Structure formats: structure tokens, C-alpha cells
Amino acid sequence: MNPHPIGVFDSGLGGLSVVRHLRQLLPNEDLVYFGDTARIPYGTKSRPTVVQFALETAGFLLRFDPKLIVAACNTASALTLDVLARELPVPVIGVVEPGARAAVRLAAGQPVAVIGTEATIASGAYVKAIRALAPAQPVIAQACPLFVPLVEEGRDGDDEIVRLTVETYLGPLRSQGVRVIVLGCTHYPLLRGAIAACLGPEVQIVDSGRETSLAVQRHLSQHDGLSPQQSPGTMQSYVSDNPARFRQVGSRFLNETIEHVELVEPEQYVGRPRVPH
Amino acid sequence: MNPHPIGVFDSGLGGLSVVRHLRQLLPNEDLVYFGDTARIPYGTKSRPTVVQFALETAGFLLRFDPKLIVAACNTASALTLDVLARELPVPVIGVVEPGARAAVRLAAGQPVAVIGTEATIASGAYVKAIRALAPAQPVIAQACPLFVPLVEEGRDGDDEIVRLTVETYLGPLRSQGVRVIVLGCTHYPLLRGAIAACLGPEVQIVDSGRETSLAVQRHLSQHDGLSPQQSPGTMQSYVSDNPARFRQVGSRFLNETIEHVELVEPEQYVGRPRVPH
Numbered sequence: 001m002n003p004h005p006i007g008v009f010d011s012g013l014g015g016l017s018v019v020r021h022l023r024q025l026l027p028n029e030d031l032v033y034f035g036d037t038a039r040i041p042y043g044t045k046s047r048p049t050v051v052q053f054a055l056e057t058a059g060f061l062l063r064f065d066p067k068l069i070v071a072a073c074n075t076a077s078a079l080t081l082d083v084l085a086r087e088l089p090v091p092v093i094g095v096v097e098p099g100a101r102a103a104v105r106l107a108a109g110q111p112v113a114v115i116g117t118e119a120t121i122a123s124g125a126y127v128k129a130i131r132a133l134a135p136a137q138p139v140i141a142q143a144c145p146l147f148v149p150l151v152e153e154g155r156d157g158d159d160e161i162v163r164l165t166v167e168t169y170l171g172p173l174r175s176q177g178v179r180v181i182v183l184g185c186t187h188y189p190l191l192r193g194a195i196a197a198c199l200g201p202e203v204q205i206v207d208s209g210r211e212t213s214l215a216v217q218r219h220l221s222q223h224d225g226l227s228p229q230q231s232p233g234t235m236q237s238y239v240s241d242n243p244a245r246f247r248q249v250g251s252r253f254l255n256e257t258i259e260h261v262e263l264v265e266p267e268q269y270v271g272r273p274r275v276p277h
Numbered sequence: 278m279n280p281h282p283i284g285v286f287d288s289g290l291g292g293l294s295v296v297r298h299l300r301q302l303l304p305n306e307d308l309v310y311f312g313d314t315a316r317i318p319y320g321t322k323s324r325p326t327v328v329q330f331a332l333e334t335a336g337f338l339l340r341f342d343p344k345l346i347v348a349a350c351n352t353a354s355a356l357t358l359d360v361l362a363r364e365l366p367v368p369v370i371g372v373v374e375p376g377a378r379a380a381v382r383l384a385a386g387q388p389v390a391v392i393g394t395e396a397t398i399a400s401g402a403y404v405k406a407i408r409a410l411a412p413a414q415p416v417i418a419q420a421c422p423l424f425v426p427l428v429e430e431g432r433d434g435d436d437e438i439v440r441l442t443v444e445t446y447l448g449p450l451r452s453q454g455v456r457v458i459v460l461g462c463t464h465y466p467l468l469r470g471a472i473a474a475c476l477g478p479e480v481q482i483v484d485s486g487r488e489t490s491l492a493v494q495r496h497l498s499q500h501d502g503l504s505p506q507q508s509p510g511t512m513q514s515y516v517s518d519n520p521a522r523f524r525q526v527g528s529r530f531l532n533e534t535i536e537h538v539e540l541v542e543p544e545q546y547v548g549r550p551r552v553p554h
Contacts, residue, residue: 037322045314049517266548
């Protein structure tokens, strides 16, 4: 048993869609969340910059002495997991590998589509993770840069712009025999309805957030790391900008009210030594 | 006469649409541009964070000993011009006041619309600047959060998503007798065609970038600050992330090839003392 909290970081509030599953699966765990809302998004930026930001953001969580850190951001997982695993003194679980694993299992050899930010797709991380598990697996990768701003603006599947954008990015997948689609960005579960409507009922949707929570549960079980608490775990949230917006928009991702959010000043997380990449 | 360069900063590459006009109007001036592409966008962030970022970004330009700094970012101009004017040792010209002045002149009392990012519109800076010039001027302010990501993705006025998004934000203005619209974001000139098509030929479009360049020209003329150079001025560009993308996408904003772009590491601009706000 291990009473220490689980640390979770993201470029903003998207990671709360991962926290939502963590809270359901592991209700007695204490969670500490840090969203780097001052520098969001990571998905349009270069690897050296995302590496630096992810190290600083994850580094801030170390002050809470976490037993495990979840990189609840597809871009950070795709671009930096190797560096985080090397540099941080605790285990780090990203969202790419669990999502890839579920996709391969469900696809049974039929084509898989992966969607994500520009940076996640350009990194090739999902394709690599899928091919590592199933070298012959057909994979189509598609960047959907407008999905994050659409969700951030509060638009959902009933919105006409959302419908047209989903159709523009994903409509071409219908003729390619795709059977599984991986939501490779923590914002995308909020567009799940529109994505399902575009692709039809025969396409299965993998939510990397849910798969990651299962991976966290497995890791803690296997390492005798589950919390000894019998009561519901706490949830503390930190952001680098705009706690009011986080509280308001974040509850849509978390599906529960966000109680405690604190602003983190740059001095508290910016400027950890750069790591060679 | 003053041989020092003009410094220009922006949250990313949008400010190049201002530089384009500066180069046309003041071809013999040397320009130094800094785009904070590592932390773009500013338009969805809070005032304290934008103040800090703008001070750091403008502060970096001081090493070139500029005779003037242009805040070629509507969000930074709207939220931070007072702080910049107080903290920087050189004159600072923002894009809001020149745009407001042109709008009032062209509107002749008819309704003006101002469009911009979430932060620019929420700041009320344009409405305030317009009302300072014409207290009874009717003004409608409309945030258009999707326009920046649409332009950043390379979509233009022929794109169906652009057309629908422009119609969603601006269609309602048609019934409100608007005669002038201010493009209160440096990305928006790239959607000028789609905006004009939506609003019709009787609505005049104010490009804050062009008006700002005229204001810079006026300021330098009045203060004997024009360059004595008889040959074309140089243009040096610096970014905090991804120079390759800046070179590629930026030429669409500048309408000329970008030759010299250098990456600026965080140590060179992050961490100037925070200013009380």
C-alpha cells in the first residue's frame, strides 16, 4: 500500500478527461493535477519546447511527493515520455501506449485511425506504439488541429461548425475500412458524439484517457501501490493561468465540480535546467 | 534622423501582417521582430499572464536598442499597453488606438463592429478607445476565437469551414446596420476576403496593422526619428519556438520571403521581474 498521491499534468484542462476515469476507477486515491494553462497549447509547438514545458510542469508535481505521475496530455506523452522517464524519480505513465494497446486489441487486424494534434501526429508516436505491438497493423493518422479550439470555445456535437469540421477531417476515413479510431487528444472525448455520428456505429472509439486509467490501476496493483484509504480521495488542482476559467470549463471535462484550484506563479515551475534532446 | 531599428513584437507570427505595412510605408527602416511562438496564443489568457509575457517579449527587443517598439498584437496592446508604456525606456505604439481612430473617422456616427480574440474583446479596450474619441459612437464587439486557429491551419476564404465560421460570428451583424468593421487581431487580414463576402460591399474594413504603420510613420516624422538610410532596411526575426514553421507560415502574412529567423532560448527572455498589476 502507498498513501502518496498520484500526480497528473497536462498542457491545460484536457487532462481532466483522464482524471475523470481515474476518479471512477480509483476513487480512494488522492490526486494532484497541474495544468499549464499559461502556455497551452503544446500541440502546435516543437519537440524541444514541449520537452522543456513538460519537464517543468511534471517537475512542479514532485513537491507533492507523488508515487506516480501521469502525463495526461497526448502531445507531452508522444514527444517527451522518454525524457520524463529518464529525468523524473518516479514512474511516469503516458496516454499513448495504453491507447495503442486497446486499438490493436479491438481492431483484430482491421484498419485503425489515430487522430490528434499537429505535434502528436507529426511525432508518429501512436503509429510507432501500434506497430511495436502489431507490426502489420494498418494505421491511418490524421491531425485535427481545430478540435481543441472548438472544444475550448464550448462547442459540442450539436454545433454546425463542429459537424462540418468533423466531416472534413474524418469523412474520408469512411471509405478506408477503419474499424477503430483512437482519440489521441484529451479534448476529443467531448466531441465523441459528433465523431461517432460521422463514422457510424461499426467504428469503435478508443478513449486513451480510460485506457490510461486502467494502466495506472494495473501498475499500482502490481507494485503494491494502491492507497490504504477507505474514504474518497482528495483532488487538488493547480494551474499556471486563469483558475476561474479552469474551474468553469474544467467541470465539463471532469463531470464534477472543481473545488480547489490554485494559481502557480512562473517562479514556482519555470526554469528547471534544460535537458539535452 | 535616427538610425536605430524599430522593434516589433507579437505572440507569434500574426504581427508580420503589421510588419508588411511597415515595410511598405517605411522601406528604409531596419526592423527587429520577436514572436513568442513558444507561448502563443495570448488571446485566451488572463491579463496578469499576458502582462508578464508582453514585458518579457518586448524586453528582449531592448538589446537591439530600438528607437520605438510596436506591440503588433491586439491582445498585448489591449491588455498591457499602459504597463509597457510605463516600464519600457522607449516609446511604445500599440494597434488598438490607431484602429479605433480609423473606425471612428470612417463610421461617421454609424455603427462600428470590432472583432478580436476572447481576451481582446473581454478587455473592452477597443470600445473604450472608440468612446474616448466619440462618446456616442455605437460599437458592437464580437469575439471570434476560431479565426486564429483557422488561419494558423492555413485555411483561407475559399474553405467551407471558414465560410461557415465567419457566417456564424458575423452574419448577425448584417441586421445591425454596421458600416465599419475593425479587424482587431493581426491574423484576421488573412480572412479579409471571407469577411467582406459575409458583410457585403457597403461595410468598410479597418486593418489595424495598416493604421498602426501610419501611426508609426507619423510618430517618427514628428520626432525627427526617421532613418537616414537611403537603402532598403534590414529585417531580423526572432522566435521562441519553431523557426522553420515561422519561415514557412510567416511568409503568408508578410507577403515576402523570410530570410533570417533565429531561435531565442528561454534564458534570453523569460524571467524578467514581475510587475504589479
